[in-house]
Amino acid sequence: MSTEIHSFLTGNRDHIARELCDWVRLPSVAGVPERAADVNRSAHWLAGALRDLGFPTVEVWPAGDAPAVYAEWCAAPGAPTVLIYSHHDVRAAKDEQWEETAPFEPVVRDGYVYGRGASDAKGQVVAHLWGLRAHLAATGRDAPAVNVKILVDGEEETGSAHLAGLLDEHRPQADLIVFSDTLLWRRDHPAVCLSMRGTMLAELEVYGPHRDVHSGAVSGPAPNPVIELAALIAALHDDEGRVTLPGFYDAVTEPSEQTRAELAALPYSDEDWLTRSDTRSIGGEKGFTVLERLWARPTVEVLTVVAGDPVGPSRAAVPAVATASISIRTVPDQSMPEVAKQLQRWVEATISDRVEYKLDVPVEDGQEPYRTPRDHPAVAMLAAAMEDGFGAPAGRMGNAGGGPADLLVRKVGAPLVFFGTSLPEDRWHDSDERTGLDVLIAGAATLASFWQRLSSCRVTSEVPDYGENGTVDSGTAGVAVQP
Template sequence: MTSEIHSFLNAHRDQLAEELLGWLRLPSVGGMPEHVADVNRSAHWLAGALRGIGFPTVEIWPAGDAPAVYAEWCAAPGAPTVLIYSHHDVRAAKDEQWEETAPFEPVVRDGYVYGRGASDAKGQVVAHLWGLRAHLAATGRDAPAVNVKILVEGEEETGSAHLEGLLEEHRPQADLIVFSDTLLWRRDHPAVCLSMRGTMLGELEVYGPNRDVHSGAVSGPAPNPVIELANLIAELHDDKGRVTLPGFYDAVVEPSEQTRAELAALPYSDEDWLSRSDTRSIGGEEGFTVLERLWARPSVEVLTVAAGDPVGPSRAAVPAVATASLSIRTVPDQTIPEVAEQLRRHIEATISDTFEYKLTMTVDGGQEPYRTPRDLPAVEILAAAMEDGFGVPAGRMGNAGGGPADLLVRMVGAPLLFFGTGLPEDRWHDSDERAGLDVLIAGAATMASFWERLSHSRVTSEVPDYGENGTVAGGTPRVADQP
């Protein structure tokens, strides 16, 4: 049915674009009081779109100021049940930094849809909507060949504060989770994502004088928190790019030969990477390739530094406070509580006793890493569907970012597959965010094929046994060939 799927989607290319443009016009910025109404409108927009496809059950789940949308279409007795996860909230955007268009005045230009949320992650949800439409059109079915549930939350960009509570309250059951807030490698060389790093955020405040003090009066003997903060930041890495937190690498397993071979098989050059990522140069941990550093190794980044008078005329004062926000990306076998304790010990041992400080970390709200079981037969089913969708064999890759994948697995009790339509050059969280229409079409075709392929498989009933740190200790649910 591959040709029928592509014929349907190509014939409806303009409608797919118009649907996405309509949703992108709603500025559903997460975590900002002035956009609470917009996030609600975004949820209701999606609910209407799901009803329009044919979902018999569509619900708005309240979650603070950012509701989630839940839908299910379970009309295939005996077939697998799949829960699709994504999000409809977006990051804030600075209008003056956008050149192609204003962030919430989306346009189609040169084959790309420009607008905040085009790739992260409204475009990915729209690809699912059209994947289901194409699946129904190509098969002639009046309902999907598998049982489909969709959960699209409104708080992912601010840490998914209510997601665990929603899952606890509603208990959606599934045999498999498809996580759609992630990247491909390249349009001409897609890859199945097999892992996602964990994320922990921290904020470090260093205190110097009791208040901002004129430097002409105290410069020299006064404790300068900016200098001390700079020293602390510099001490986070050694001269080989390794993180210096005590015990940071104790639980880290080096990439296997299979993983290294899979990553090495992806088309890569420094020039291509620098061009697509806009990162100017390459740094990081020595002894590992760029892709291994991205997907198989942990990292510590400094996201913001603030002190003194960053805006407006300088008062020529030694600032009282200097602040840095940190982002730590973990890999499977590390846990966020352990890494948080390593950071705490490091700052405590490193900072001068001339200064006071405060370290705040998102330990409870942190997102643990997740790795899809390699022997999960659904991986190969997805790879075959991606070849149907993109027209070339799919490689293997990881995800450098973070998300609630581990939480979903623990709460739903099912294994998780990653599938998204983002690309490194889509400028997530940056100005001129975009999504390629051809990639969205290929992604929709992938899912249309996936549903039919998966309908000829079944999911066993084993549920993973999770230890205290959330890692799988026992069997893993798996998709298996039908006898």
């Protein structure tokens, strides 16, 4: 079976590349009003591709200016039902920073497809399309051996504001969720992702003078919001790389010995990591390895700092306002509302009384962390399928980013496994984003094998009922799929 799958996909390598390039040409940039029509076109492009593949039910779900795409192909009575989640919106791109090609003029070069969204996450959706095609071709079936539902978000990059409402309205049921907006470790050493950190963004504005004032007139006695903001940011971490918010680590548990052993088993060197990540040097919380810092520990980062005259000639003025965007990555057992309070209390106690400030921490826009039950049968099946797809045993890893995994689990009432087809060096959210065609093909082969393996399972319980608020009780969520 594995040979037939790989032969089919390798024979369609050029077709896969062309299909991805066609989709990447649509600049479905999240949160930019002038790109709303392109996001809509992107959704309809995917809807057409799903119909062409054979999905009998395909719908475009309105969600503000960024519609989602839903499809289902349920022709396997008694087999598990899988809900695949990914997204088709992309981050903005600065054309002048791209060297391989313009962001939305995709090219295939040296085995890579370059273009915004090639990896995050249109390439991952294309891997699913071709994984299903390979599954059908290798088995000779007219429909998948499992019941497949696909939900492709149109606003993941801006926080999936409408996703909870869509899930409440349509209530798609499934026995298992496959979340495809994650990274692999290495092409020659695949790994099953078992966790995703939560994410929350805070916006801090620091106010100095009542207006921008010529520095020659007030420099010295005037409060400078840039200096005060810089001092505050510098105090976010201590000399050991630990976050200084009081209580920040109270609910954080250290990685288990099993997790530490699994991460230590992944091939890693500082030189390899620095080359692939383009991060120049290594820092972070002392006492933990780089991979533990990435996947098992919470972090606080500063993403943007803006003040004065960042564009154009300087006016030589002390600015009235300095702003910073602060990103908080949480781990299971941390409470986002509590972490938000910790940040608010810390800023109030730490910031200079010479300035005023405004801190906005919209907890409702954040995404909670999620950890896959490692003993769920689907984990072992996915690992075996990855060995089929990549030709190497699959290790275990985590995901450093965030996404609506926990939301999907709570709303759908099923456990979730992660599978992506991207690597750390694929330059997500950066210039010259890319995806390797060999990784895309190996990922599609993995999925084709996974569907066949999963089809031999039986569902052991029914999907739990939704509560009045549309959320499945966490104590009953998680329909087991047993061999």
